[in-house]
Amino acid sequence: MRGQSSHARIDPRPATVRQSDGRVFEREEELLEETPVSIVVNGKAYAVMMVTPGDIEDFLFGFLFADGLIHHATDVLAWEIVESQNIYAAYVQLTEAMGQRARERARGVMGASSCGLCGVPRMDDRLEVCEKITTKTVIAIDEIAAALKDMQSGQEINRRTGTAHAAILIARSHRVVREDIGRHNAVDKVAGWAVRQAWNPADLCLLAVSSRLTFEIIHKAARLRVPIVAAISGVSGLAVRTAEQAGITVVAYAREGRMTIYTHKERIDSVRASVNT
Numbered sequence: 001m002r003g004q005s006s007h008a009r010i011d012p013r014p015a016t017v018r019q020s021d022g023r024v025f026e027r028e029e030e031l032l033e034e035t036p037v038s039i040v041v042n043g044k045a046y047a048v049m050m051v052t053p054g055d056i057e058d059f060l061f062g063f064l065f066a067d068g069l070i071h072h073a074t075d076v077l078a079w080e081i082v083e084s085q086n087i088y089a090a091y092v093q094l095t096e097a098m099g100q101r102a103r104e105r106a107r108g109v110m111g112a113s114s115c116g117l118c119g120v121p122r123m124d125d126r127l128e129v130c131e132k133i134t135t136k137t138v139i140a141i142d143e144i145a146a147a148l149k150d151m152q153s154g155q156e157i158n159r160r161t162g163t164a165h166a167a168i169l170i171a172r173s174h175r176v177v178r179e180d181i182g183r184h185n186a187v188d189k190v191a192g193w194a195v196r197q198a199w200n201p202a203d204l205c206l207l208a209v210s211s212r213l214t215f216e217i218i219h220k221a222a223r224l225r226v227p228i229v230a231a232i233s234g235v236s237g238l239a240v241r242t243a244e245q246a247g248i249t250v251v252a253y254a255r256e257g258r259m260t261i262y263t264h265k266e267r268i269d270s271v272r273a274s275v276n277t
Contacts, residue, residue, distance in 0.1 A: 062192030
């Protein structure tokens with residue numbers, strides 16, 4: 001699959017396993033690592049996020065994009081990622097205007113791998129919805145199922161550890177899968193790849209995730225201009241309301257031959273075999 005990467009750090013550890021039938025045995029378990037990534041923008045600390053080491057460049061660009069600090073990869077004038085003792089520091093130079101925006105939005109605490117909005121100083125600007133998506137994109141139900149199958153087949157890290165979330169981003173002629181211990185990080189990684197490769201936002205069709213759908217993922221989809229978002233698990237009420245306002249089609253519980261469509265249902269066609277715009 002194009003754009004696929006799987007070089008996250010995995011730590012093998014001895015473990016004792018006890019089964020329900022009473023059997024106890026020893027075996028080696030592979031544990032997925034998470035590590036802090038300190039993001040410094042124009043010389044000022046912006047955020048520290050917990051991320052699975054691997055595809056850090058994609059995460060960085062996706063994170064900056066989702067936080068509204070860049071619109072294109074060219075907005076990053078210079079960048080460098082430094083690793084020391086399994087801790088990463090990402091140094092980014094943006095234009096002065098974007099640097100000022102970063103100073104105003106700098107996060108006050110470390111962001112956990114389970115939280116995409118930890119430490120934001122204000123939620124009002126995060127709750128702002130981008131211009132409503134009005135694309136006529138239509139996708140078949142079987143295409144959503146195929147996308148989720150593609151995503152799962154690309155979950156090499158999860159097959160080894162059982163602890164990684166995944167996201168797949170699909171455009172007309174491109175697709176990318178990324179994994180991370182944090183569901184929002186996986187979305188940032190696919191977004192970052194698309195930004196770095198200068199994908200045309202008008203070509204984007206579908207974002208799918210292996211987790212539940214929360215506001216933060218819908219917010220990232222709105223920034224990307226993705227018209228359809230699907231999830232294997234459930235969805236929050238705020239996510240549905242935000243998607244309705246943003247013009248995003250939400251599909252949840254997409255597994256075991258079923259799915260539930262909550263918003264902008266006109267984009268889902270159970271008969272069509274290809275995406276049309």
